[in-house]
Amino acid sequence: MPSEDRKKSRVTLLDVARRANVSRATASLVIRKSPLVGAETRARVEEAMRELGYVYNMGAARLRAERSHTVGVIVPNLTNPFFAELLSGIEAVIDAAGMVVILANSGDLVERQDTVMRRMREHGVDGVIFCPAAGTERQFLHQLIEWHLPLVQALRHISDEVDYAGADYAAGMRQAVDHLASLGHKSIAFAVHGPIHSAYHERIEGFREAMHARGLDSGLIVRMPNQTAQIPSAAHLLFEGVERPTAVICFNDVIALGLNAGLTDLGLKVGGNFSLIGFDDVAEADVIRPRLTSVSTAPVTIGENAARLLLDRLTDPLAPPRRVVTETQLHIRQSCGPIAVPAG
Amino acid sequence: MPSEDRKKSRVTLLDVARRANVSRATASLVIRKSPLVGAETRARVEEAMRELGYVYNMGAARLRAERSHTVGVIVPNLTNPFFAELLSGIEAVIDAAGMVVILANSGDLVERQDTVMRRMREHGVDGVIFCPAAGTERQFLHQLIEWHLPLVQALRHISDEVDYAGADYAAGMRQAVDHLASLGHKSIAFAVHGPIHSAYHERIEGFREAMHARGLDSGLIVRMPNQTAQIPSAAHLLFEGVERPTAVICFNDVIALGLNAGLTDLGLKVGGNFSLIGFDDVAEADVIRPRLTSVSTAPVTIGENAARLLLDRLTDPLAPPRRVVTETQLHIRQSCGPIAVPAG
DNA sequence: CCCTCCTTTTAGATCGATCTAAAAGCTTTC
DNA sequence: GAAAGCTTTTAGATCGATCTAAAAGGAGGG
Known part of the structure; x- marks a missing residue:
């Protein structure tokens, strides 16, 4: 029976490495799907991970690698279905990119927006998609750029120097x-x-x-x-x-x-x-x-666009700012008719 | 002029400590509002934090302290206003507790639910609130308990051994x-x-x-x-x-x-x-x-209840499971009338 | 003046991953 | 058979906080 500590609940990469008879570094390479590691070794490490029920510790990785695989999303209001749909589009694309959404509600208040934005920075998000609260200062956005926080404006725009996704x-x-x-x-x-x-x-x-x-x-x-x-x-x-x-x-x-x-x-x-x-x-x-x-x-499409803008921004932080503006479409149903007698 | 490296963008606790002429440990105590540190020292450190524009690094803290101040929320569908409102209630309470919501969409599919649950664990969430996808096995929940992941079921319940918030x-x-x-x-x-x-x-x-x-x-x-x-x-x-x-x-x-x-x-x-x-x-x-x-x-209230259940669960992981079931209320408006002639 | 006790501060180890730079193995070539 | 060139693996430092255990400083008592 291989020695297994019952005390520490968390299985670490070191445990995996030991079980597979390789070094921590090699095990790390396997996780990140590096082509450097040999096929036979890779298989052995993956087997060990499975056996031990290893769970990747994103937190530890982020500390070293300076990427959190996390995106902040700030909306003014969740109970409005319009924003919920926007969020849905964002979540779908972010999820497909293997990242995760950290959600916050600004209530359309700039002070709240300040607070949640700070909290997002504390949590080390890789970038933020947000509908700027009414009354957001241009200065606020520029501050964020200066802090090197990748940013996308959705639905509303304050500054041309920041990516924007909306509709015409x-x-x-x-x-x-x-x-x-x-x-x-x-x-x-x-x-x-x-x-x-x-x-x-x-x-x-x-x-x-x-x-x-x-x-x-x-x-x-x-x-x-x-x-x-x-x-x-x-x-x-x-x-x-x-x-x-x-x-x-x-x-x-x-x-x-x-x-x-x-x-x-x-x-x-x-x-x-x-x-x-x-x-x-x-x-x-x-x-x-x-x-x-x-x-x-x-709104779902706008959300998807916003998320894609952010992903692009993450791969190329220095590219010039972009705007993705979708066309609107008139859906004619029954609530309009030709003018007849003046209403009354 | 105090020596400041222009290379490293991130201001760390060590920078703050140096500027305030204290040790890293003391600065850490100040952040966490420990009563151990003297009033005069505390003020000096806080001043230094302000001057340097220090941002707390939650990721580093979590690695050591094993708390991420992060809660996972899994809903089947965001475009349904009902779930959006649930989410809104959850977010409000979690935010007020100084924590942050990591959001995921299961599409009411158990495989997706598996995937996002794993991703939440990788991100080290302190707990998870979720509406179990249709077809979720009781076994799945018990697996999660065994992994010591604090859990709350919302709207739907699979197991009596896990906290639940819903309506009657x-x-x-x-x-x-x-x-x-x-x-x-x-x-x-x-x-x-x-x-x-x-x-x-x-x-x-x-x-x-x-x-x-x-x-x-x-x-x-x-x-x-x-x-x-x-x-x-x-x-x-x-x-x-x-x-x-x-x-x-x-x-x-x-x-x-x-x-x-x-x-x-x-x-x-x-x-x-x-x-x-x-x-x-x-x-x-x-x-x-x-x-x-x-x-x-x-649904907003159910969300709030679910969030409170989770917060309680975090403070006392061993307490017996609880159920919070709110009363429903009939809102009589205009769509019902007395029976008259058989409809048609 | 020394000893105890209490408050405040600190050095150094630690969390679990990644990164760097170099070593170890293995072919191939002259 | 040694040198050169690959491929694969690794030791050890590192990220930025927290934690432990102990030191430093100050007050009071004998």
Whole structure:
């Protein structure tokens, strides 16, 4: 019986090496699949690993090798399915690369973001993918670059000197406006909410420009409550200006779902005498009645892109910054109709 | 000017110690907030840390101290908002405890679960919270205990010897059945889908028993497609048996949302001549019309409970296994009405 | 002034891997 | 048969913290 200490629970590389009659160094080479080691030796070491139930100690390896095989991901909010899908895409790619995701929630607060970013550094992540919290300073990102922390911005961007993965929100807004305009709508409202960040500006600007390009007035921008539950009862806000809209484009599908309910409550027929367009095209869009016409931003794909950007950045830290911006797609369903009698 | 190497990017504890004119050991004590060190010394060290921009190296610490301040979380699927909310609750509590979440997705596949569990062990997580994938063997859990990996089962349970956090699904089903029965419904269908696991059985059994207790027939269990998008068009399946139901209870809100659409498409009036009850009470339940009556299982709370169980388990590895089962709550909205003319 | 006791600080070993530089084996060539 | 050139293996230092056991410093008592 080979001497086995019952005291130390952890089987180390040294134990494996001894059992296989090689040195620690050779065993280490086997693990890392180095071509240096002979076939017969490799087999013997692998056999020993199996017999002893050896588990690789990433922590010890990282200390020496300065790679943790760990990626930090910071999102503002997990309960919003949109971010959950983004995360899902990131996780899939990172996992396939043999790495692991360390997750944190910033609550869209810069102080929290500071804290979790520090914690990620303490844990020695190889890089970080994050949706910058609203109000993040450009200075903050540059600080991180200076610390040599590989970084990717997702969904929102603060600095051009850092990789970015997102969707072409402005083009998406154009698609929405064009669709409604082609149905004859002229008075189109835009319903927004949430914190102010780059994606917010892009969407609003995209709306403004698209309206302007069609010679329409883009003044009807209405702010909705941030709490999902309060949106339905805020639908009346759309009709408090001098001009009465016949259609509304929503900043995202959370608003669209809420307004769909609220407008129905007001006695309007969405897709009939009033038109509604969502943004993001979440899974629920297809499951409500009338089915929601929505501009798809494919968050899973954005997540995958962000993860790939980070992996590339890890292999080449000095490459110039890149932006991967996916095209949006208008999914026409039932919530828009041709303009008829003014709504009411 | 104190000698500072520009070569090594990382500031270590030794650098801090030198700058503060103390030993490495003392600096280490300061970090860990040990009461042993004098007030004046502590201040000097903290000052030095600030000046040098010191970042704690968790990886090095873990190697020696055998604690990684890291918790593994394995969920079957991130794109389902239900699991995203669970994760959100877990993350909040783990974060508050100064630890960090390592996330993985099992896709509800046992082989993937094997893989990610191994990877978590390699990364030296202090413990793991997971929703056992459908088909997980009891043996698998016991293997993990034997390896001294602190473990918590969430939502689903395989073994009584491992901590568990979930909701009382059976009681929730009773609430749903009782509500419908009190409205006069006698022929109630149950719509299910998804993989088979403990939560699945509990919900079905809960339904059966509640129906039986009321002297009603529980034979109308209908299997729905797993893909969300296909559920609406499968609504007709409810009416293919000999007995025509006047109400349906859904396994979860994904099905409920889908059937709400599908039943409407079939010309039924949900909340009028047909009643529908969901399960889980996701955010969307309040935002569709008619508002969905649903049994709330509060996934965020379950997540928080799971995380607290794990933290307790870490402080006392030998305590007997615990189960924290939260009560469900019926949220009555608009999707159920009294039985009138048989539906159709 | 020495001894004890208590508080504060420290040197050096240690965790489990990787890395470097060199040694050991094995062919091949002259 | 020695030199040169490969391939394969290895000893020992190293990463940056923690831990142990003991030393240093200071207060109080006899």
